Amino acid sequence: MPQVSGDVAPSSQRGLRSERVRHWLRHVLGLDRAIAFTVLARGWSSMAGVVTVALIARFLSPAEQGYYYTFGSLVALQIVFELGFSFVILQMASHERAHLSFSADYVIEGDPIAHARLASVIQKSVRWYSIAAVLMAALLFSVGIHFFSTHQHAGQVVSWRLPWCFATIATTLTFQLDPILSFMEGCGFVSHVARLRFAQAAVGSVLAWLALITHHGLFAPSMMILGMASAAIVWLFGRRRLLLGLLRYQPGPNRVRWVKEVWPFQWRIAISWLSGYFIFQLFNPVLFAFKGPVAAGQMGMSLSIATALQSIAISWINTKAAPFGTLIARKEYARLDQLFFQAIKQSVSVFVLGALIVWFGSMCMSWAHIRFGQRILDPTALGILLLATALNVVVFSEAVYLRAHKEEKLLPHSVMGAVLVGMSTYFLGKNFGATGMVIGYLLIALLMGLPASTYTFLKYRRAWHAA
Numbered sequence: 001m002p003q004v005s006g007d008v009a010p011s012s013q014r015g016l017r018s019e020r021v022r023h024w025l026r027h028v029l030g031l032d033r034a035i036a037f038t039v040l041a042r043g044w045s046s047m048a049g050v051v052t053v054a055l056i057a058r059f060l061s062p063a064e065q066g067y068y069y070t071f072g073s074l075v076a077l078q079i080v081f082e083l084g085f086s087f088v089i090l091q092m093a094s095h096e097r098a099h100l101s102f103s104a105d106y107v108i109e110g111d112p113i114a115h116a117r118l119a120s121v122i123q124k125s126v127r128w129y130s131i132a133a134v135l136m137a138a139l140l141f142s143v144g145i146h147f148f149s150t151h152q153h154a155g156q157v158v159s160w161r162l163p164w165c166f167a168t169i170a171t172t173l174t175f176q177l178d179p180i181l182s183f184m185e186g187c188g189f190v191s192h193v194a195r196l197r198f199a200q201a202a203v204g205s206v207l208a209w210l211a212l213i214t215h216h217g218l219f220a221p222s223m224m225i226l227g228m229a230s231a232a233i234v235w236l237f238g239r240r241r242l243l244l245g246l247l248r249y250q251p252g253p254n255r256v257r258w259v260k261e262v263w264p265f266q267w268r269i270a271i272s273w274l275s276g277y278f279i280f281q282l283f284n285p286v287l288f289a290f291k292g293p294v295a296a297g298q299m300g301m302s303l304s305i306a307t308a309l310q311s312i313a314i315s316w317i318n319t320k321a322a323p324f325g326t327l328i329a330r331k332e333y334a335r336l337d338q339l340f341f342q343a344i345k346q347s348v349s350v351f352v353l354g355a356l357i358v359w360f361g362s363m364c365m366s367w368a369h370i371r372f373g374q375r376i377l378d379p380t381a382l383g384i385l386l387l388a389t390a391l392n393v394v395v396f397s398e399a400v401y402l403r404a405h406k407e408e409k410l411l412p413h414s415v416m417g418a419v420l421v422g423m424s425t426y427f428l429g430k431n432f433g434a435t436g437m438v439i440g441y442l443l444i445a446l447l448m449g450l451p452a453s454t455y456t457f458l459k460y461r462r463a464w465h466a467a
Helices: 002-028 033-059 062-082 085-097 112-150 161-186 190-213 217-237 240-248 258-280 283-291 293-313 321-329 333-368 371-375 379-403 411-466
Strands: 100-102 108-110
Touching: 033 062, 033 190, 033 217, 033 293, 033 371, 062 112, 062 161, 062 217, 062 283, 062 293, 085 112, 085 161, 085 258, 085 321, 100 112, 108 112, 108 240, 112 161, 112 240, 161 190, 161 217, 161 321, 190 217, 217 240, 258 411, 283 293, 283 411, 293 333, 293 371, 293 379, 293 411, 321 333, 321 379, 333 371, 333 379, 379 411
Parallel strands: none
Antiparallel strands: 100 108
16 A cells, blocks of 8 residues: 555656646646647748758859749739638638537538538638639739849849749649638637648648759749648548538528628728738849849848748737637627737747847857858848837737627728838838838838727727627
8 A cells, every 4th residue: 555655646746747837838828739739830830941041051042042032922922812811711610610519520510500601601712712723823923934034133044934833833722722721720620720730831841851952942932832732632631521511511591692791801801911912022022123132032031030930929819810700709708808918918929039039149140250141131130120020910919809800900001001111112122222121111010000000909899899
């Protein structure tokens, strides 16, 4: 007996310590399964991004680096056809899913009207994205060919045509898969999709590295996208019973009437997302056109670092988009606010910590005259970019909260921000280069973006919940 009690006590203590660790992770850091996998995916992307950046510096010339990152900016033109549809799909599915349940073998039970409306959402989504994918492929291919042919610089011969064709094809494939993943998130499979995102990030990164190491560096963007698409196809195949059942389901009179119910919300989201392109994706093409591919490469690498940090930080908010919608459908506003304010505090804290580490690292490289430091912006410009991105984390969080109500109240701010940032990017970038660009971006975010967004957030949160 003494021996048994001696065995039990340490086991009990270990269990208690384990429970305390789980409590700290969940209630202090806010790490649930969905966030954990999302952070893993984005953490992997960030760490893999360091490897990718090193490989780019090793295997690509400064001019090729500029093409590499400008590929990404032009590929983002898919937003013209995406029109914010994926976010709308997620919110529509999350509101209908509040009245349904899914068994382990993907049988749907619950309100038949909600079942019909859920089926209608996925059916309309697949039809739209199938048509839009063809149109998008034609636009991306022609725009890329025209842009790079028009802005070739003397003495910098880069074979970009075939890599650009492959990037267009890969982007078209993932374009058709993304709405289905958003739909699955809205159906409550948040942690499952987060785990898939981790697998996508890993597969895509490895394929991109192989392209770089084998001296096919400009094929790396398309290889990364194809790797992500392959992982998604495998995952969705395992859920085919649920998806095929919904695609074959006859919604009848209970179908979602998109023009009446969704379009008033979606067109605002669409314009906001289009505005986002002019805010975040113009930097590289403008620098490429006026200052050459080397300057575009420095901005592209710096933006990729800032975006990676932001991507990790907003995991605390992004993974709550579907739960926000479900809580709103149930009118559990107290729980909604508790979840949101805890998440935004954690999100901002994570970004600030990461930004400080990155900025001090750039300072050290500058002082030590490390050659890699010449592939990114100088510490002053990088610091300004990181500060502007920190403000954007707050604005993004407030937007997710408002849109979870199936309303788009930040449309005027998005359009105004796009106009101002677009103008400042063009004129300041043309005359003052990257430093002028990021100063203009910060001033607009500080004086217009954050104050206007926060005012709107507080105004409508108070009005909706009081009603």
